[in-house]
Amino acid sequence: MLGIDPGLTRCGVGVVDVAPDRSATLVYVGVLRSDHGDPIERRLASIAAGLRAVIDDHGPAVVAVERVFAQHNRQTVMGTAQASGIALLVAGERGLPAATHTPTEIKAAITGYGAADKRQVQAMVARILRLDEVPKPADAADALALALCHAWRGGPVAAASGPLTPAQRAWADAERLARR
């Protein structure tokens, strides 16, 4: 699962491997940067090239991209929206399905609480992935949170209708334990 926190100056990228029991392992985390002084077309091309390299190196099955809202800071929102378009395009061109999640969905999936603050989410990401430290910068941790969010929301427990099977109950328990 590849999570992308889109941005022009810093684009967070996180790859996690999520087992059927929903335990998760860090595969890759990083930040793609583009130079503020470069022309926009070259910045976007450099982000696209970086995203393609991550996909080719790690072969994710799905790409999740944080959803961008127009009401945010107007100065940067257009660049963020353009970067999110690049992320979705690269997924589409590699034949990978893409999904978007809102920050609230991500917070709720990771901490169980949609209004959690960023640091709570980041600390939980470190705990879930059994990391000694919170991944830095924040964009990198956000990308991991997004990948976990999508893996869990799209996973078998979330999609189940009706009562849980014993195996699903075991997964749900493991998830609860991981969140403690």
Next chain:
Amino acid sequence: MLGIDPGLTRCGVGVVDVAPDRSATLVYVGVLRSDHGDPIERRLASIAAGLRAVIDDHGPAVVAVERVFAQHNRQTVMGTAQASGIALLVAGERGLPAATHTPTEIKAAITGYGAADKRQVQAMVARILRLDEVPKPADAADALALALCHAWRGGPVAAASGPLTPAQRAWADAERLARR
């Protein structure tokens, strides 16, 4: 000169050839469409493929993309911003310089009046390119207006500092004539 009026559902594309005397000829005009029901990553990939085909067929030297503003209709602005990112990316990946222009700049360049209405701009585009009819749909005409805007604004007269040379004055006169 390739002008792109970015959009997810309809992306206007216009190629014009602008001579040193600033007279302009229509090379290509069209609209790339993507299906509203398709996943966003496939819609963006289909627009990117269409833009690359236009670039490869017509070999423009420069790409101009209409600038998108966050304050527009929130429902569609994100898709438009993403499509504009794709347009800029494709230019960057083909090694072409890209520029953006605001609707006001385009109107002013084409009609001499930044608050001109869309129909005035479209009628002037048809006149400048010596077309019998206004190109349809509007996105196609807008893309041509953008290409003309960039050719003229970025051209030698606009860039000149100090008094015009006789040749520059001749260009400026030809431009004024074309606008009558």
